[in-house]
Amino acid sequence: QQQVKQSPQSLIVQKGGISIINCAYENTAFDYFPWYQQFPGKGPALLIAIRPDVSEKKEGRFTISFNKSAKQFSLHIMDSQPGDSATYFCAASLGGFKTIFGAGTRLFVKA
């Protein structure tokens, strides 16, 4: 019940295309859903986050879509750029404690 399932494991997208990463969770008590971006040799960094009372949040080219009834959320990267090539982690948190991360998606954007 504490798992966050993330797919796909890896993703190759052409420059200018849309990258879509999906996550699913079980525990309906989770109240905060962040996405982290990690470049090689660096620690993860917060990209964008959403609360379950919101169905969509957009920041620049990054959008989170949240489906509470399906217990799923996804990250959309519009106009994907080679600089977006990184590993993306979805996560779910309960009251600020014990954040559970998905397994990660390696995104490669071809120039």
Next chain:
Amino acid sequence: DSGVTQTPKHLITATGQRVTLRCSPRSGDLSVYWYQQSLDQGLQFLIQYYNGEERAKGNILERFSAQQFPDLHSELNLSSLELGDSALYFCASSYLTGGQNEQFFGPGTRLTVL
């Protein structure tokens, strides 16, 4: 730069040994988290401390222990090391305001057990 510092950057040791990883959180952050990242396991939450007290525990082995000191820095102790403990160990910190919990990650310590 996240403002979280971790030392050492790299650590090479032998099986059976004991090591200590150190983390200094961002100024003002009260909460410290430890994660283990290996190639096949992704980011595994180990343990969280808040203002010196343990607040949440994840998949932390009994051979591992941690603590947060009065100055809020934290140490992760790994003992009786095994080959499978080789991984990147990340520390993260946050201020922790209710349910919203942006964590700031340090650069990590790469542990290699030979």
